[in-house]
Amino acid sequence: MANYSAQPVMPFNVTYFFTPFTCEYLGFSVTSMGLFRKDNPLMHPIPLLTLQLGTVLLVSAIFRILLKPLKQARFVSEMLTGIFLGPTILQNFSYRTFYESLSSGKESVTIDVLELLSLTYIAFLVGVRTDIGVIRASGKLSWVIGVAAFAVPVAMAVPAAYALGKTKSYASIAPSLEAISILEATTSFQVTSFLLEDLKLLNSEIGRLALSASLICNLCGLIFKIGSAIISKTIVMQIGAMQVILSELSRLVLVVVVIFICRPILFWMMKKIPEGGTIKESQLTLVSVMLFAIAFASEVMGAQAYFGAMLLGLAIPAGPPLGSGLAEKLNIFVVAILLPSYIIDAGRHVNLSLVQTRTYGAVEMIIFLAYLGKLMASVVPARYSGMPYKDSFSLGLILCSQGFFDILLFKRALKFSVRNSQFLSFF
Numbered sequence: 001m002a003n004y005s006a007q008p009v010m011p012f013n014v015t016y017f018f019t020p021f022t023c024e025y026l027g028f029s030v031t032s033m034g035l036f037r038k039d040n041p042l043m044h045p046i047p048l049l050t051l052q053l054g055t056v057l058l059v060s061a062i063f064r065i066l067l068k069p070l071k072q073a074r075f076v077s078e079m080l081t082g083i084f085l086g087p088t089i090l091q092n093f094s095y096r097t098f099y100e101s102l103s104s105g106k107e108s109v110t111i112d113v114l115e116l117l118s119l120t121y122i123a124f125l126v127g128v129r130t131d132i133g134v135i136r137a138s139g140k141l142s143w144v145i146g147v148a149a150f151a152v153p154v155a156m157a158v159p160a161a162y163a164l165g166k167t168k169s170y171a172s173i174a175p176s177l178e179a180i181s182i183l184e185a186t187t188s189f190q191v192t193s194f195l196l197e198d199l200k201l202l203n204s205e206i207g208r209l210a211l212s213a214s215l216i217c218n219l220c221g222l223i224f225k226i227g228s229a230i231i232s233k234t235i236v237m238q239i240g241a242m243q244v245i246l247s248e249l250s251r252l253v254l255v256v257v258v259i260f261i262c263r264p265i266l267f268w269m270m271k272k273i274p275e276g277g278t279i280k281e282s283q284l285t286l287v288s289v290m291l292f293a294i295a296f297a298s299e300v301m302g303a304q305a306y307f308g309a310m311l312l313g314l315a316i317p318a319g320p321p322l323g324s325g326l327a328e329k330l331n332i333f334v335v336a337i338l339l340p341s342y343i344i345d346a347g348r349h350v351n352l353s354l355v356q357t358r359t360y361g362a363v364e365m366i367i368f369l370a371y372l373g374k375l376m377a378s379v380v381p382a383r384y385s386g387m388p389y390k391d392s393f394s395l396g397l398i399l400c401s402q403g404f405f406d407i408l409l410f411k412r413a414l415k416f417s418v419r420n421s422q423f424l425s426f427f
Contacts, residue, residue, distance in 0.1 A: 082347025118338030127313020146216025153185035153373030191403030250301030
């Protein structure tokens with residue numbers, strides 16, 4: 001007599017948000033029994049993770065050495081590492097079965113978790129290094145450039161994407177083109193902060209202006225995206241307006257908690273540090289607990305964990321002893337472990353062999369219009385205020401830069417099928 005059981009047979013595959021996963025018993029899936037017991041270590045997450053992290057650090061170091069004479073930012077070498085270890089190179093120039101064993105759903109779960117953890121820590125470190133006072137110190141010019149650097153690219157790129165989507169040639173990719181126009185029109189102040197740090201311009205006059213302008217531009221983009229999300233959820237997804245408003249108000253609750261609860265605790269902690277001293281292990285532990293608590297609360301309220309981490313980082317006073325001490329202690333952990341996992345996950349979604357000439361031209365035109373809008377919105381006000389041509393143009397190029405947080409937005413669009421891997425490979 002057949003035995004019918006309601007329990008699924010392990011292992012089995014399942015697809016969630018267009019991403020394949022493999023479900024199996026934990027004891028059999030995490031570690032390897034070793035080659036001597038005829039068990040392939042690359043079929044288990046832990047040995048595969050250690051191999052991937054070590055390989056990323058080695059290849060990234062080689063690219064940095066090769067690109068050092070060209071004075072490229074660190075982000076360039078890290079993204080080249082991700083592309084080199086992704087399907088563009090490894091899949092097309094090696095055994096296909098070998099690459100598929102490295103990037104299957106089961107092996108990618110650990111990387112996905114580490115990637116989100118790395119984003120949380122990176123957002124926290126960027127907030128710690130950012131001095132909110134630079135906005136007040138930079139004056140009206142930063143507000144003019146920040147607002148214009150968002151409004152002008154949106155006014156140039158979004159209508160162009162909408163017009164292209166109405167043609168027969170690009171009607172099938174119209175939603176992707178519209179999403180690209182919005183994503184390319186925004187500027188991430190986290191990326192600007194990392195770039196200015198690599199260029200050693202973070203404390204310069206143009207660096208403070210660029211950082212404050214990008215922060216204002218990022219704030220305008222956030223308001224625009226929240227408004228678009230509310231309209232999309234209420235009209236397209238038919239979700240109740242009150243439910244959507246309450247979910248978005250959770251961000252405001254997090255801001256209030258960070259300002260009126262976490263920030264006074266951080267200032268009290270800073271007063272306990274002696275002059276010329278560094279933070280103690282107990283103080284680092286307390287900040288870490290606050291970080292994970294805010295990140296958890298962000299996820300519970302429907303916001304991303306990195307949003308709460310960034311708020312907490314911005315609440316920490318920049319500079320010594322607390323801000324610089326935290327950045328120094330956490331930087332090694334982030335660079336050595338968390339950042340490589342982000343590179344791996346970003347690179348496996350980039351496949352240059354999928355790029356088609358027809359769609360390439362349309363996408364690049366939208367990107368060109370968005371960059372041209374940012375450049376004009378930065379150079380014209382800067383020149384009008386008396387800034388030299390060289391500095392004005394440099395400011396525009398800094399605000400046009402993109403990095404890890406932009407890749408996060410592109411990947412979220414890929415996850416929800418707003419874009420496919422071909423469009424992600426353009427960037």
